Amino acid sequence: AGTPPHDPRVPPQGRFSVPRQRGTDRGPGQxxxxxxxxxxxxxxxxxxxxxxxxxxxxxxxxxxxxxxxxxxxxxxxxxxxxxxxxxxxxxxxxxxxxxxxxxxxxxxxxxxxxxxxxxxxxxxxxDRAYGSYVLLTMSCQAVYLGHGREAVQLARVAQQGVGPAAPPVVQAMLHAVEARGHAVLGEARACSASQLRAERALGTARPGDEVPYWARAFDEAQLADELAHCHRDLQQYRTAAQHAERSLQLRAPGFARSRLFCRVVLATSRLALGELEQACALGAEAAKEASEMRSARAVEYVRDFERRLEPYRDAAAARTYRDRVAAIG
Structure with missing residues (x-):
């Protein structure tokens, strides 16, 4: 049940009814x-x-x-x-x-x-463009679930849906998510090509561009976030850390969950680079943030960091991390 469909085409138009919970009464027409x-x-x-x-x-x-x-x-x-x-x-x-x-x-x-x-x-x-945004959302989910090939397919169908005349910000979004799929698959060259297309597209965006409301949050901070994740997945940790730091510098506080994700990417990168104390400090901060949210993804990001920390469990920094997390309650 957790795998996005292999055929990402838009399903045939049918009766419009949102997925429902049992026992819910419908109101009359109006x-x-x-x-x-x-x-x-x-x-x-x-x-x-x-x-x-x-x-x-x-x-x-x-x-x-x-x-x-x-x-x-x-x-x-x-x-x-x-x-x-x-x-x-x-x-x-x-x-x-x-x-x-x-x-x-x-x-x-x-x-x-x-x-x-x-x-x-x-x-x-x-609204074909919004349909592409939904496909892009499905691609993000596929990335999270580790289904890189489906993520790439969904992102490409989304690109076809908006066409080459789409605003630069939209094009940047689409290429960035395709890059994430390639990174999950370990396809470094394809990932790099998609990243470059995303960076070039965002670089041509201008303040007066007509951008759909659903794409307005995609900015330099979000692109840096996507690039950080890509380089983490490709085990290019120094570059991942640079992009993660940039995203955290630029990202508005209201995007708390995205900041948490990026903080964990930075912690993971620091850990892989041998910077254990800094990694644990970042990880503990993320764990505290996750405790204040209701997000399974936030919890899973922290758990992923903890799995990576396990080989260092006897180090003083790792013990301090565990103590700080235990104190969160």
Missing amino acids: RVSSGDIAALRSVGDLFRTLDHAYGGGHARQALVRYLEHEAEPMLRGTYGESTGRRLFAAAADLTRLAGWTSYDIAAHGLAQRYFVQALRLAQAAG
Whole structure:
């Protein structure tokens, strides 16, 4: 259940129904207004902020209930073609976010069902670019699960979906995630080529560019984060550390989970470079941050660091690390 589909094509358009929890009553149909759609968008922004700062576990349950009780009745409501497209687009965004928060708590099969439904809704909205963003999200999940080949395939289908005229920031996102897939596979040359395309694309971005809302958070900090992960996976630890440090310098505090991930990448790199004390200090800081979130991914990042630390378990720095983590409670 944890493996993204081998065929990443958009599924055929069908009945629109977000994945549901048992025992949930549906509300009656209703006429959908512009205000309703604006509310869906605002709710999406709110849950995105919660997810970035505190983890998917904080946002997911309330988001799922909102989808079931508010968004789904709207999909079964009354609206014209133009309003319908905007409604489907807003519902696609919330559904993708439900998948993302499910992924963050390691409910991977459920996450994939949300992603597939988000693809259908994006298709109904006529929004190929957003469909590509959903595929990109699925590629990120494949990277996390270690399915590098599927990650590359999904990223490439996403690239085809937006085409060469996509804004530079979008192109940079797509190439960066493809690079992550190559890194998981140990394909250093292909990874380097994708990284270079991502860097060049972001380098051509200009403040006045029209960038879709879902791509606006992709900046120098995020690109450095992706590059750090790539070099870590390729065991190029000195370069990984440089990119991780740059990302941490640039990344806004509100992206707490991303900062934690990058801190662990830096800790792992320092450990591999023989800088045990610094690695343990960074790891302990990340462990404290993870304890304040509801994110299975955050916990797994810390556990990965601890597995790498195991050969040094008798060193003073490792004992200090364990003491600090134990004190977190």
